[in-house]
Amino acid sequence: MSKHSSYSKRIIGQAGIVSWGQLFFSHPTLAGLELPYFDIEAPQPGPKLAIIAGMHPNEVSAMEAALRLKNYFADQLVHGSVSILPVLNMPGLYLHSEFVCPEDNKNINFLSPGDPQGSFSEVLIDSVLNSWAKEAAVFIDLHGGDLREDVAKFVMCQQIGDGEFDNITRSLAHQFDADAIVEFAVDQTNNRGRATNELPWLGRHAVMSEGGANGILDEENIQFHFNGVANIARQLGLTQGAKQIRTRRNIVVDNFDKIEAPVSGRWYLDIAAGEQVSRGQRLGVIKNLYGEWVADIIAPFSGLILMIVNHNIINQGEWLISLAPTPAGSLE
Template identity: 35%
Template structure:
């Protein structure tokens, strides 16, 4: 373990890196690097992770920058940061899944210590590393061949006080869209924030980025969002708002797959409003003849889209947020 002290106004902030292992025998032999920053004053534990999808580099870069920010600015409590969750995917830059079991860690929560690698890791993240965290933050956005809007996810359990704070955590990212997950969907395997909500614990889940490319605007979105969550918890001094634009609130999340292999021409971008029945892409055969239009099944906002022209019947083309689609006014 490496430790050092940084003095800010004569108040030492402790910094350490350590190699984290988990109890499940499925995870034996793997070690996850975590950076821990501890203020001199007691306070909450905040856990931040990225790299469930290793090509979503903006979230990973944001965690590196956050280590330096918290080493200077943390006033109380402890921040534990895990920059890369999906270590097995690093070697080949594997898209979307963990190459050990072929599963998407992102949809494996709450997981199981007796399950496959992805399921055991999901369980360990929730019940070992982040078990005592007041908030767990999970940063995503823009794997290879994919571009996403700036959005965050707020799981709802049907308890007013819990749901209000869960929404406040999601709103701290000042995203363009907030997707509320209704209680009935939390029983299915899902994201880290859903797994935490099932435990009546809080989490933030944020997306921004595209095509596995570093983009400073997306890095800033993740970095400043985490800092605003820390400010909400009283761990650092208050953070300025990014802008006064209010997010759209959605209650549904629709996935659209390609029907057949072909050459796709996209007509809309992440963040665009689409109407039910609108053509949002067309798919040609590989001779250039049009086969079919991709039709929006609902009125909503495009959360993300595939960016590659070559698609197969297994390709996810779009994610669309729908539902009430109301503008929500947050407190300044």
């Protein structure tokens, strides 16, 4: 067996330039896994675009955007090809699994670039990135809004210190109309393991979008993902026509930190996803089961709220808020 798993397809339908069916990987760890896929092949040559969604299978707005993009490219693709995996975490789909793949209880999102000798999730992301998407000019990972979280509309990309390469990556990320664009700094170490963090170090362009809340299908978030990918396709020359105009703030930041719960209890938020906060501002309060005050959660620096847990019941050590320092802020 080669270092990376090979894959095969069972076509179950075809209409015009679109085919769809089931994707299988040869690795024995992935035996029995069937992933739905779409391939759209233009009549003229050009770059390949690889799109995945459903790494976290409650993030339904991102998955719906992937489905709609299939129809869009069926009508609009004039050069190159687009391959779409609309549901990556199939083992967790009907279990409504939060964050993890139930085969090994690991979060696929932090396992890139994968490991062909690892557990199920590590083998899966290795097979996707290093086999299925190997020839893609750009890899796009659509996310946002698990059952207990609310996520601002933002997009991530990783800088590696190569000016020309980084300019292309940034330009791809800026095709999304976002509340924030996280251009991860070259030397950051606290946000690693996402495909968008790791592929650039291998010379491959990747972006990741976040937008959604609480496993709810939401048209505004669907369009956020859809329009960003459509704009990237236009930039790559896969499609023609005007790009969607950006109207949101598109604040550029270079990292974000997680704020965790110091104790278990009831969680009452003072802020919302997408809101800008000041150092020392109260972000929420934790109370005990009797409704008595236990702790205030205070902003350690000025920044932008990217993600929040908005479920009332939280556990000690659990992630509550992702906060990105804005240019005027500091990580004091």
